[in-house]
Amino acid sequence: MTLKIALAQIDITFATPDDNFARVAKYVEQAAAKQVDVVVFPEMWNTGYALDQLEQIADLNGERTQEFLQQLAVKYHVNIVGGSVAIKRDGHFYNTSYVVNAQGALVSAYDKVHLFGLMNEEKYITAGASEVSFELANVASTGVICYDIRFPEWLRTLSRHGSKVLYVSADWPAVRIPQWEILVRARAIENQSFVVAVNRVGDDPDNHFNGHSLVIDPLGNIVSQAGEQEELVVATIDLDSIEQVRGQIPVFADRRPELYR
Ligand SMILES: NC(=O)CCC(=O)C(=O)O
Numbered sequence: 668m669t670l671k672i673a674l675a676q677i678d679i680t681f682a683t684p685d686d687n688f689a690r691v692a693k694y695v696e697q698a699a700a701k702q703v704d705v706v707v708f709p710e711m712w713n714t715g716y717a718l719d720q721l722e723q724i725a726d727l728n729g730e731r732t733q734e735f736l737q738q739l740a741v742k743y744h745v746n747i748v749g750g751s752v753a754i755k756r757d758g759h760f761y762n763t764s765y766v767v768n769a770q771g772a773l774v775s776a777y778d779k780v781h782l783f784g785l786m787n788e789e790k791y792i793t794a795g796a797s798e799v800s801f802e803l804a805n806v807a808s809t810g811v812i813c814y815d816i817r818f819p820e821w822l823r824t825l826s827r828h829g830s831k832v833l834y835v836s837a838d839w840p841a842v843r844i845p846q847w848e849i850l851v852r853a854r855a856i857e858n859q860s861f862v863v864a865v866n867r868v869g870d871d872p873d874n875h876f877n878g879h880s881l882v883i884d885p886l887g888n889i890v891s892q893a894g895e896q897e898e899l900v901v902a903t904i905d906l907d908s909i910e911q912v913r914g915q916i917p918v919f920a921d922r923r924p925e926l927y928r
Pocket residue numbers: 710783786812813814815817837838839840843
């Protein structure tokens with residue numbers, strides 16, 4: 668079985684949700700025109716890291732984003748991994764990822780679990796505390812947000828029930844891009860899973876972002892990679908290769924969780 672995936676490596680207009688909703692709509696349309704199964708977006712695409720303006724611009728209960736993604740999914744009949752957006756819920760701000768299937772059903776809502784101090788996230792955002800797994804395009808999948816990929820124990824926790832594709836949505840600054848590639852490849856190898864990792868491009872007041880979005884196979888090989896500009900990268904992955912990799916080196920069966928703390 669194959670899956671055709673579009674990585675929407677977009678810029679994000681700082682603190683300007685209307686611009687960003689328009690940009691995401693344009694990229695979903697472009698992805699659908701290429702007849703992909705899934706389109707994936709980066710982190711915090713509605714606002715960027717405009718954390719001190721969240722009171723004015725965060726999406727209340729994520730309602731605008733959910734409705735928007737659901738309408739696009741139905742209109743273009745495409746599955747959408749909606750990156751993440753800044754939302755306000757019960758008086759708290761969250762960095763939340765919504766995944767919508769091609770029928771318009773919300774199949775996942777995940778609040779970022781690990782908050783990134785170097786970008787002041789924990790001063791404004793409340794951390795999530797829930798696991799995430801979903802079926803998308805008939806494939807068992809999971810997804811995390813940016814800094815989460817530095818926590819292999821978390822990704823193993825999410826992957827241990829047979830997930831085959833791990834989606835990563837990021838706002839990962841250019842200055843640490845060499846680490847990004849190594850981390851993404853390592854997460855693919857250790858979880859014997861495809862990793863689809865989408866980063867943003869452009870600038871905000873504090874950081875420069877230079878993309879390098881990646882699709883990695885379960886052996887850690889690069890299937891496809893984006894450059895440093897805004898672009899839509901399309902990759903096809905062969906999910907049948909996962910069983911072969913997992914059969915040869917059964918790392919999930921060989922785990923010794925009783926020794927791990
Ligand atoms: N938005 C983020 O979580 C950034 C994470 C990051 O840059 C890192 O080095 O980790």
